[in-house]
Amino acid sequence: xxxxxxxxxxxxxxxxxxRARYLICMMASYPLAxxxxxxxxxxxxxxxxxxxxQLTAGLAFxxxxxxLQVLLLLLDTGVCYLLLLFSPPRLVHLTVFWWALIFMxxxxxxxxxxxxxxxxxxxxxxxxxxxxxxxxxxxxxxxGTHRKEEDLNSDQKILAIRRVPSVIExxxxxxxxxxxxxxxxxxxxxxxxxxxGKNSEQGKPTPNGILPALLKLLVAVFFISWTFVLPANWExxxxxxxxxxxxxxxxxxxxxxxxxxxxxxxxxAWILADSxxxxxxxxxxxxxxxxxxxxxxxxxxxxxKTECSSSLKVLTENWNIGTALWLRRVCYERxxxxxxxxxxxxxxxxxxxxxxxxxxxxxxxxxxxxxxKLRRVVRPHFINSSAMKxxxxxxxxxxxxxxxxxxxxxxCFLSFERNYTLYRHFYCLPHIICALIYLFCPSPKPKKx
Numbered sequence: 001x002x003x004x005x006x007x008x009x010x011x012x013x014x015x016x017x018x019r020a021r022y023l024i025c026m027m028a029s030y031p032l033a034x035x036x037x038x039x040x041x042x043x044x045x046x047x048x049x050x051x052x053x054q055l056t057a058g059l060a061f062x063x064x065x066x067x068l069q070v071l072l073l074l075l076d077t078g079v080c081y082l083l084l085l086f087s088p089p090r091l092v093h094l095t096v097f098w099w100a101l102i103f104m105x106x107x108x109x110x111x112x113x114x115x116x117x118x119x120x121x122x123x124x125x126x127x128x129x130x131x132x133x134x135x136x137x138x139x140x141x142x143x144g145t146h147r148k149e150e151d152l153n154s155d156q157k158i159l160a161i162r163r164v165p166s167v168i169e170x171x172x173x174x175x176x177x178x179x180x181x182x183x184x185x186x187x188x189x190x191x192x193x194x195x196x197g198k199n200s201e202q203g204k205p206t207p208n209g210i211l212p213a214l215l216k217l218l219v220a221v222f223f224i225s226w227t228f229v230l231p232a233n234w235e236x237x238x239x240x241x242x243x244x245x246x247x248x249x250x251x252x253x254x255x256x257x258x259x260x261x262x263x264x265x266x267x268x269a270w271i272l273a274d275s276x277x278x279x280x281x282x283x284x285x286x287x288x289x290x291x292x293x294x295x296x297x298x299x300x301x302x303x304x305k306t307e308c309s310s311s312l313k314v315l316t317e318n319w320n321i322g323t324a325l326w327l328r329r330v331c332y333e334r335x336x337x338x339x340x341x342x343x344x345x346x347x348x349x350x351x352x353x354x355x356x357x358x359x360x361x362x363x364x365x366x367x368x369x370x371x372x373k374l375r376r377v378v379r380p381h382f383i384n385s386s387a388m389k390x391x392x393x394x395x396x397x398x399x400x401x402x403x404x405x406x407x408x409x410x411x412c413f414l415s416f417e418r419n420y421t422l423y424r425h426f427y428c429l430p431h432i433i434c435a436l437i438y439l440f441c442p443s444p445k446p447k448k449x
Contacts, residue, residue, distance in 0.1 A: 003021075006020045006021055006024065009023065018065070018120050018121040018122070022181060025061040025064060026269075028061075030279060033178060033213075033280035034279055034280075036280045037279060041281070042196060048168060051169060052168065054172045054176050054178075055171050055172045061177055061181060062126060062175070062180060065121070066123045069123035076100070076103050076104075076127060077130055077171065077174050079099055079103075080130075080138075081170055083099060083138075084141060084164045089142065090142075093135075096138035101131065105349065105353070107127050109353060125182070129179065129180060132185040132323065133173060133188075136187055136329060137173075139334075140188065140189075141161050143156045143160040143161075153333065161188065169188075173188055173191050176191065178273060178282065182269040182270060182272075182273045183273060183300055184273060184274070184299075185322040185326055190298075191282075206284050207284065209280070209281055209283070210279060212295040214275075216274055217272065217275045220268045220271040224265070226261055227264050230261055231261065237254070238418060238421055243425060255406075255409050256401070256405045259408055260307075262412055263306070266301065270320075271300075273300070274299055277298055282298065283295045300321050300323075306319045310396045311400055312364075312404065313368065313371070315404055323347070323350075331346045344361040348360070348361040351411070354415065355414070355415060355416040355419060359410040359419050364407050366435060366438070367403045367430070369438060370434040371403075377443075378392075379392065403430060406430050
């Protein structure tokens with residue numbers, strides 16, 4: 001027997017106990033966030049009290065959801081903090097990165113051993129979030145204490161940190177209650193500015209986040225509603241008789257709809273977390289040209305751009321935005337060889353060790369490199385006419401949707417056997433076509449000086 005509230009929610013919604021506990025914590029986040037932005041606002045409470053509140057609430061959520069597994073999260077963050085303190089400045093980003101990556105990898109292997117092909121929510125979720133936060137922090141410390149300023153790009157100069165944060169700052173940052181369960185990740189400097197009440201622009205106070213929080217809550221509810229109307233079910237695809245009795249067009253449409261329903265779960269979790277953050281006062285990003293407040297500093301997904309993108313680049317830039325920024329700052333900008341491939345390899349490892357993860361991200365590497373090359377060669381022939389450009393945009397939108405769903409469904413299938421069924425059914429045509437285009441499409445001519 002679980003907690004009576006959890007049992008009642010399970011009976012009411014049909015959710016598993018793990019998801020019921022998660023949902024209870026997310027709903028409890030709203031009154032806590034409102035309390036944090038009013039009673040514990042920067043004008044009424046000091047940074048230390050605000051840090052303690054974030055840390056206490058975050059740990060309470062972890063204990064409620066994961067029970068004794070919270071000790072593993074404390075072990076991970078504790079070792080990373082010791083490495084931040086005692087590693088040589090020239091190595092701090094590497095020692096923290098490899099410890100966090102190895103600890104997370106062991107967690108993924110344990111999960112595979114105890115719940116193979118399952119989707120139970122356990123401590124590996126927060127571990128993935130903590131990994132992004134601590135490795136980003138280590139890179140910022142490395143940039144601020146070891147590298148020369150002229151060697152940093154503009155982004156690294158802003159994020160560079162010249163001191164290791166205090167224990168309370170560090171733990172509050174890693175266990176922040178608005179993000180510990182489902183993200184998003186963010187950099188330490190933005191978080192400290194939020195805690196200390198410095199996230200304002202041009203001397204103006206941070207506006208009230210209640211309205212954007214409510215609007216995002218409605219959007220989150222809209223997307224989760226789809227999962228009750230059309231539950232995701234990819235099991236029929238593994239029935240050979242079912243596949244043979246339907247056309248390729250029907251099967252493709254079925255897999256697309258399944259992928260969409262899966263994405264709705266992520267839309268719900270990420271937009272809800274963004275909503276809670278805004279309610280607490282975090283996420284304000286200045287004002288636009290019309291003077292309207294922007295609340296997208298830590299936005300993690302833009303569904304309208306991921307569902308209707310005309311290029312894979314735009315799609316990947318608007319899906320799991322916080323993780324994409326982390327991959328860019330920690331891996332892509334620091335890799336000395338094959339940065340695109342290394343970034344997708346790290347992304348796959350961050351997700352876990354199911355073959356489907358590597359199939360997905362290696363497929364995305366090929367698809368993205370091909371789309372970049374094809375766009376540079378083909379697009380100039382379609383931009384001189386509005387009708388031709390419209391045709392080009394429509395065609396690339398359809399191709400992007402088909403390719404991203406073909407790649408991302410592998411994340412759902414997980415095992416090699418299931419993904420092999422996918423490859424065999426479609427004869428690996430997306431891979432073959434993209435590989436041929438990449439190999440034989442002429443490279444774009446360099447621009448004249």
